[in-house]
Amino acid sequence: MLRWGNCRSVAVCNWRSGAVLGRFVSHEHEVTKVTCAHDSNRVFSASRDRTVMMWELHGTSGPRQRFPGHELVVTGLAVSPDVSRLCTGSRDNTVRKWDVETGECLCRAALSRNLVTHLCWVPGEPYVMQTSEDKTIRMWDSRELRVAHTFPGKQHIQTSCDVSQDGRYCLSSSSGFAGEGCEATLWDLRQTRSRVREYRGHLQTMASCVFLPRGPALTPSIATSSHDSKVKVWDRDTGACLATACLEGAGPLASLAACDSSTLLCASFHSGIHVLQLRHREELELEEVAVF
Structure with missing residues (x-):
């Protein structure tokens, strides 16, 4: 399991024993979200420092890849099942898609008032679900990074x-x-x-x-x-x-x-x-x- 907090670090723990298996420290401000893909040794963390970082569980202590570019705190993370693509969302009203290996931002979509609160990938599909402070749930098509559907507002x-x-x-x-x-x-x-x-x-x-x-x-x-x-x-x-x-x-x-x-x-x-x-x-x- 993954754990984070206001110490700006990410800890990897054994959920059965609570033992800390590893700790990653590099963000300049508090970590806001963490995620990983099933059967992958890569961990992704988002922060108030407006960046996302990728860590290797059995690699060096430093980040394997950095994803800078958001203008405000990053509040959403979703990694594709094959761990080749990463989608991120922020309070800057944007959703971005990244190449995991190169760290390149492949595309960016901005929507007015879309203060992202969470992202998750739909298993077996190219779609990403997103919640927002504007009270809506959106389905993004990650291939073109466009909104495929917006659900009725709450x-x-x-x-x-x-x-x-x-x-x-x-x-x-x-x-x-x-x-x-x-x-x-x-x-x-x-x-x-x-x-x-x-x-x-x-x-x-x-x-x-x-x-x-x-x-x-x-x-x-x-x-x-x-x-x-x-x-x-x-x-x-x-x-x-x-x-x-x-x-x-x-x-x-x-x-x-x-x-x-x-x-x-x-x-x-x-x-x-x-x-x-x-x-x-x-x-x-x-x-x-x-x-x-």
Whole structure:
């Protein structure tokens, strides 16, 4: 797993033990996003210093490649499955596509008021999903870096997004307060006219949303984290909340990562990374099993 913070560094940790396997330090300001591709030893980090860097897990301590050019903080990262292309987004209203090997910016697209909050690649497709502070979710065709579709606008800022492993669905999360907004929304990428379902129950901004890998004994599920210090697991198809973990003292909860069908990692503002496990007892329970 990857971890970052206001120390301007990226740490690679073993999520089972919490042991730090490596640390990368080169950004001039705080790291905002990190990502990597499955089965790749390359890690990408974005920063408030307006740059993106690529690191080799088993390489030198310095960055393998740099991607400068954005005019404001970089807030979105998505790498293609073959790790040949990188898409980045920023508060400068632009999305850019890069050649990973050369660091060359291949193309740039600017949209008014498009303050990017998150990017994710659609598995098996040339499309990239994007959320924005203008309350919209966009689908970009990465080949020409043009908007292929814009989904119906929401009432609140869209903070993050994720795409299911089969590439059929997109999930987005909303900002909010006192239960107003604070929802996740499921979108069908094949029929893009309207939302499929909403998931409501958080009381403050929903910071992150992810699809859980399908396990042999689990219905299709999603997970969400919020500034209300709670992580929730939902039945994707019915919208029912299956389990909730309250991480008291952790402060606002930020990003989520699914390790497998029953294990989640949740980053917090005040207490590091929380490891959460789904337990099958009389009812499905979400328990904290470690913090590092």
